[in-house]
Amino acid sequence: MSVARAERLVNLVLCLLSTRQYLTADHIRSLVAGYSDAPTDEAFFRMFERDKAELRELGVPLEVGRNWSFDTVDGYRIARRDYELGDIDLEPDEAAAVGLAVRLWDSPELTGAAAGALLKLRAAGVDVDQGVPAVVEPKVRTTEPAFGPLLAAVQAGRAVSFDYRRPNPTELRRRTLEPWGVVSWRGRWYVVGHDRDRDAPRCFRLSRIVGEVEAFGRAGVVRRPPDVDLLTFVSHSSDEPPDTSTVRLWLARNRAAGLRRRATIVGEQTIDGVPGDVVELEVWYADSAASWIAGYGEDAVVLEPEVLRKSVHERLLAVVGSTVVGSTEGGR
Template sequence: MSVARAERLVNLVLCLLSTRSHLTAERIRGIVPGYSDAPTDEAFFRMFERDKTELRELGIPLEVGRNSVFDTIDGYRIARRDYELGDIELEPDEAAAVALAVRLWDSPELTGAAHGALLKLRAAGVEVDEAAPAVVEPKVRTTEPAFGPLLAAVQAAQVVRFDYRRPSPAELRTRTVEPWGVVSWRGRWYLVGHDRDRAAPRCFRMSRIVGEVTAIGRPGAFRRPEEGVNLLEFVSRLGDDTPSATTPVRLWLACGRAAGLRRRATRLEGQTIDGVRGDVVELELYNPDSAAGWIAGFGSDVVVLEPEVLRKAVRERHLAVAGREAE
């Protein structure tokens, strides 16, 4: 929506709220800034009809009526009793839940929205004590690099493309998705949407998205399903996609190091890498993706030999740590 149109709609709402009588279209044309710019009567009425439709879609109760039986033309107004919100009253447990929600988000994308909601509640006369003690101190962390771009794509209804790492079989594939929403389930973030490559609804764990998320096409290119899709239920049913079969992983471990990995692994042979002696070992992992952070924690004492997908995941974590230390 253009700035000029947004200002005209706001002025129209203020005009119709401030009158007790029904104002005709011609009267509104002379009062509300913006309508006088219409070159012809036909252009004005088309503009006015679009604005009325926009207000109704926004849920603003636009009344149509006449001031007396002698009037021959309909007029318009907005009744304050229908437009204004009632008093907001929160029970102590409800106020505590709001304060908990404000402390919940540990993300720049969501912190602003949470505090904005808090300001609106206070403006309405509802006091929420952020310092109130809580039984738990929650944090929903949104540190996944893909979170921000995907959330923006959901809000703009814009198609996205990204590389996605599957755990079993271990492989990297490019996905093109119409994003419907992002959902947190059991401490992990998921994207739910229509996978154009498989022509079906799918969910994607954000920690398995490799590289950058690219928005393609124009905003508003698709329509999200209005009914019949519960995103959280969808993820709870399909999101816990830990494979039942294990994936063999081959690692190089420096001699006398990485004891936590050695306890789980089988030694195959000795090997020297960059002048450092070590052992090639093999172990079975149910979820190599989740193990990438654990393996990366051993630093240069461990080198992933196979599979390539796990090798790249560990390398990405090392590069991310190196980038933070360089700042």
């Protein structure tokens, strides 16, 4: 939308909100800045019709009526009781949960939506505390390349196609899906929808999608059935056993309590002059475990296996690199 049209729509809303009477199109033309630019009456009415349709699509309750029985032309207004947001009363724990949810998403696609929701609540007078204690630091990571395109397709109601790799056999197969939603289950992301090739509901793991996700078709065609619970569907459809394995870690003495709660101490060891405990821990998924362990920084060191050790090391290097880049840009 152009800046001029956006300003005209705002002016139109303010004009219709500030009156109790129905204003005719000609009256609106003389009051709202932007309509005077229309060279002819026909051009104005086309512009006005587009603006009315835009307001209705945005959910603005545009009323049509006449002030007197002898009026021959319809007028327009916006009733404040229908337009203004009602009082929002959140309990302290509910407000804290909203603030926590904003910090939950580690994804550009969802961070903007969460921040926008927080801004709307604050504008409505709701005191949302985003300063949740650092003891709770949740993250839902959406590093899969297919996440963004699939989420956009779900929101737009469009079908998608992609190449999908099954663990056995290993060849790629082209899938055509009407996506209903994207959910996380046991540390992995899945897209759920109607598989056109099989003519049945199916779920696909995002990490096995190879290449680009291509959306096609008209928007609004794909709709999620109201009786489908996506998370329940994934939990019942996923028959893959978790990739469990036992890892050996070094944990600094009296540190990394989250890891210790699920670990068994099997010995003691000093690394770089720092005393600590050697523990064994059973993990399900290597990718999720690497991010989890890396979150404890220098308080946790992977001893075995070597693959997990390298994965944690790479994540720590990535954090250091992003910190250095941020500090350099901030000093410019």
